[in-house]
Amino acid sequence: MNKVGLIWFRNDLRIHDNAALSQANQECDLLIPLYCFDPRHYAKTHLFGFEKTGFFRAQFLIESIQDLNQSLQSLDSALILRNGNPENIIPALVKEFGVSQIYCHKEITHEEINVENALLKALNNDSKKNCHVQFFEGHTLYQASELPFSIQQIPQVFTQYRNAVEKHSKINAPIPFAGSNLKDLPQGLASEKIPSFQDLNIEEKQVDVRNQMNFAGGETAGLKRLKEYIWDKDLLKTYKQTRNGLLGMDYSSKFSPWLANGCLSPKMIYQEVQKYERERIKNDSTYWLIFELLWRDFFRFTAQKQGNQLFRSNGLQPQKKIKWKTDHDLFLSWSNGETGIPFIDANMKELNATGFMSNRGRQNVASYLTKHLGLDWRMGAEYFESLLIDYDVCSNYGNWAYIAGVGNDPIDRIFNPHKQADQYDSKGKYVEYWLGESIVEKQTSLFD
Ligand SMILES: Cc1cc2nc3c(=O)[nH]c(=O)nc-3n(C[C@H](O)[C@H](O)[C@H](O)COP(=O)(O)OP(=O)(O)OC[C@H]3O[C@@H](n4cnc5c(N)ncnc54)[C@H](O)[C@@H]3O)c2cc1C
Incomplete structure (x- = not known):
């Protein structure tokens, strides 16, 4: 019997360094790559009622999803889109297509954990209980298990954290995509359309002529920016001197939108920096880019440690x-x-x-x-x-x-x-x- 797997894409909209995708492709005979437009992401912010995902974020996200779909198509598969809550959509697909394994990246903050728990509950309520969920880590330079302390023992102060990880931990290479193609989709499975801004209740904005930024969503554009910033324009060697700039695309790396949506993996950036250090120059600028990525890791592990305390008015104090x-x-x-x-x-x-x-x-x-x-x-x-x-x-x-x-x-x-x-x-x-x-x-x- 065919083993049917489902990879649930979340903030990991990429093919490279994607442990969930690689493992799913190795283990399954048929594979469903899924992305859900979760209506809760388009509701209001928790306390003050702003649009939770405004126009710019939604535009970047939609471009990232389109790009992921194209990449999956070039691997003989496609991205299956659904509009609705993952905890309703995934169990329905599990039932209809006999999925036995779900692969996804773990999130660590309240709203995202609630969705994971609701999904696990819904799958458990299914009388057959024969579908398992496997969670992966893929957002940081170090995985939690590679740190020299448990999450609960993460130091309060960044410098202590940085000194310890630099001394005792190692950043692993990105995971290569296994195989030349993705496993086939099950027969009879069709994607829904990408919702319009109107469907998502998002107010569209006109392009502002003063916008000098060149941000196109997706892994393809993210990898292109990585190459451009580090190699083509050779900007890494002066990052520390220019990073406090204000105008234009090149005073800093601008990797952040791609990192936030998972279109770029931090390990991929690390690997390129190391290569640059070997082939061109190693200096305080090349170190400083990694230093900033360590801050990014630190904020994530701290959020994981502190839970909802981070969102309270007096925060961690x-x-x-x-x-x-x-x-x-x-x-x-x-x-x-x-x-x-x-x-x-x-x-x-x-x-x-x-x-x-x-x-x-x-x-x-x-x-x-x-x-x-x-x-x-x-x-x-x-x-x-x-x-x-x-x-x-x-x-x-x-x-x-x-x-x-x-x-x-x-x-x-x-x-x-x-x-x-x-x-x-x-x-x-x-x-x-x-x-x-x-x-x-x-x-x-x-x-x-
Ligand atoms: C009030 C406030 C809110 C912020 N909100 C976000 C946010 O929602 N998302 C986000 O990615 N960054 C946030 N930052 C951090 C930082 O401003 C951005 O990461 C950075 O400006 C992105 O531009 P860049 O990619 O060119 O950064 P670069 O200077 O090129 O740095 C390289 C990468 O290092 C990481 N990095 C750099 N500085 C920080 C930092 N202070 N904290 C965490 N990671 C960092 C980012 O991933 C960044 O892409 C915030 C900072 C402040 C002060």
């Missing part, structure tokens, strides 16, 4: 008892880029027009929202969740909590946006680009 404001008008002045502080406003205009903002910008607008306006950091985090094409639950909430002073590190840092603008936008080009005016500093009493 419950003893702090900060009384955050939720003033709507104050928030709107921030989100619309109308605070009167040019450096803050320019960054928010960029985010609203493109779905992207530099790391320097993010630190400043997050500090401004929390430290100067005193607004609940989760208003900002949920707003970013809606807009950022690289939204990643762990990096987003981890960084927001950190800047708000309720993250891993209890130290309160305040960014002075005027000083920051002087340092990182000394000629005012960035502000001018997004605000369309030469900067006349609008001092407010906050910074007098």
